[in-house]
Amino acid sequence: MDKKPTESASKGRLKSPWRRGGGLKAFALSLNAVRKQALGRLSPAEAGLHLEWSAIVGSSLAAKTQPLRLRFPNRNERRDAVLTVACEPAFALELQHMLPLLIERLNAHFGYGAVARVRLQQTRIIRKASGSTRPAAGRAALPPAPEPSDEALPDDVADEGLARALARLEASARQANGNKPR
Secondary structure, three states: OOOOOEEOOOOOOEEOOOOOOOOOOOHHHHHHHHHHHHHOOOOHHHHHHHHOHHHHHOHHHHHHEEEEEEEOOEOOEOOOEEEEEEEOHHHHHHHHHOHHHHHHHHHHHHOOOOEEEEEEEEOOOOOOOOOOOOOOOOOOOOOOOOOOOHHHOOOOOOOHHHHHHHHHHHHHHHHHHOOOOO
């Protein structure tokens, strides 16, 4: 099956019969697909809210609350949203008195009047114990890699901290694959 390039009638250039997808594309065009895969149906504002919740409201409030939904009344205008927050039933009354402070902190985080109202939903908040990590499904957790010796550090890296980090990464990879360090 020998295909020969054909000449494009309109531009006079050779056109390859194997070329698909329009050639090179800007990296930014693929970011939307990656964002959708990582965040699901969460908007960027909602994802940032979930990720930075304890920094926004403080660790004491974050231990007893969790953001559920951020809904804007008008899709074209990102103002006056209603934030639904899950909270412990015993903490709901106290949180209700703290709502003006909570709204102020949220709007300071967004930089404008994004949140107008907070709706409370009383439920149990289930969190992982702090400091505990679970390995990925089907894989056993690896013990931490030993601190690399000076001989194991890469020679071509000027920054000593970076060289140590690269050596630890190499040791961890070798340990995961069952290979012995060099």
